[in-house]
Amino acid sequence: MNIGEAAAASGLPAKTIRYYEEIGLIRPKRDGNGYRAFAEDDVHRLAFLNRSRGLGFSIEDCRALLGLYADDTRASEDVKRLAADHLTRIDARISELQALRATVAGLVDACAGDGRPDCPILEDLATGPLCAHQRPKPLA
Amino acid sequence: MNIGEAAAASGLPAKTIRYYEEIGLIRPKRDGNGYRAFAEDDVHRLAFLNRSRGLGFSIEDCRALLGLYADDTRASEDVKRLAADHLTRIDARISELQALRATVAGLVDACAGDGRPDCPILEDLATGPLCAHQRPKPLA
DNA sequence: ATGGAGGTTCCCGTAGCTGGAAGGTCAAGG
DNA sequence: CCTTGACCTTCCAGCTACGGGAACCTCCAT
Structure with a gap:
């Protein structure tokens, strides 16, 4: 899946997706031609980012939320604190x-x-x- | 009056005053040594800016407000519209x-x-x- | 003379992108 | 086979309204 499709699927502009890669929120692989190749998981993270940004969380909050989301030993306490601070x-x-x-x-x-x-x-x-x-x- | 005194009199940080000069909101004269020399009128404009910014008006709104303030043929309608939009x-x-x-x-x-x-x-x-x-x- | 408290300009960084330029790639049509 | 146009790539500038800090100059009091 290239960036245009990932944009359509996640609801984020391509520009934003490139920016999120630049700041390390996603790490899509690359095809031989240099095009970004988005896996399902990448698109899922992008949709997650779209929603969390939509709730007004800062980029750094989103980074933390993604980290918590990926960690299945997390305590919901940590998530709740982040959201409550917000x-x-x-x-x-x-x-x-x-x-x-x-x-x-x-x-x-x-x-x-x-x-x-x-x-x-x-x-x-x-x-x-x-x-x-x-x-x-x-x-x- | 140099920038430190103007800052104290207007309530604005010196940095902000220099910035306001840079974007043309004030035009203080200069002493022979290169120091800015603030007249009463300059300080008055700075205080005006401090208050309008404090009410959340954008810099461009403030520029317009200063213009209206200086124009004694203004219509209060114009001021009110600006504030109402804000x-x-x-x-x-x-x-x-x-x-x-x-x-x-x-x-x-x-x-x-x-x-x-x-x-x-x-x-x-x-x-x-x-x-x-x-x-x-x-x-x- | 000297020290310190002012002043000056200039450039970088902020948050989170967006717009645009310059150029490579791909699929379809003539 | 060539061209056209829609993609993709990177990089750079700009947005708001300043604040921090460097490198340097100037004034005043001792």
Whole structure:
């Protein structure tokens, strides 16, 4: 199976598959012509990666998850801890965004949004309180 | 005023200030020795940037906001639209994360988290449904 | 004179890919 | 047999918004 078929079967773009090989998440063999030859097991790992990335796990989390998956002497405790930590980070991020949302929504509500230049949003940005340098992470 | 004082006055790290100059958000003059010389207005713009970034606006949003701020013939409508779009993106992100959270929480709850290898989390990752390649953005 | 606390530029690294260039390979059609 | 087009390959650049650190310069106080 070459990369195009593996992409179709796993749901991942070919570019992503090459990247995953580069960082050592999969090790497909090669045909004589240099083409990658994906075995069923490779495709299975790719689908596993597609799903774990889809749940928001980081690449390093995924690496650990693949390791646990391959180890049949694993303790489910280890898997659960990894997922629970992930959940904690998601919750932290949601809280951060909700706080942001409240502030921005307040400003939007306060602005008339008409043709005149007076704007409480700009006034707040220009004169509001300075907090320590601490950014919300980018949205995308 | 040199960069250290400007940093203290605006709440931004010196590194960030240099970066903002590089991408054209500020244009401080230079002293004879090559040191940046920040005027009150520069510091004001920096504080403005600190606050707008703190509300999660992107750099390009901040550039636009600074432009609107400097233009006293602006319509508050334009400012409001920018902020409202930002709010929309925040809400979209929150929804995305809440959906993620629900799924991950379900898996965490289902896992015994003991010393045995059986784990519904791994089972789901290994055999769950494949969705189109569409990632949640990284958390950080 | 000297030491240290500032300042300067420049380049690399971050996460996780995506896009594109330059080129090799394969199967089908003329 | 040759060509066309769809594949495949590698490599390099770029994305966000900076932070770390090197190598070097400048100022001020002792």
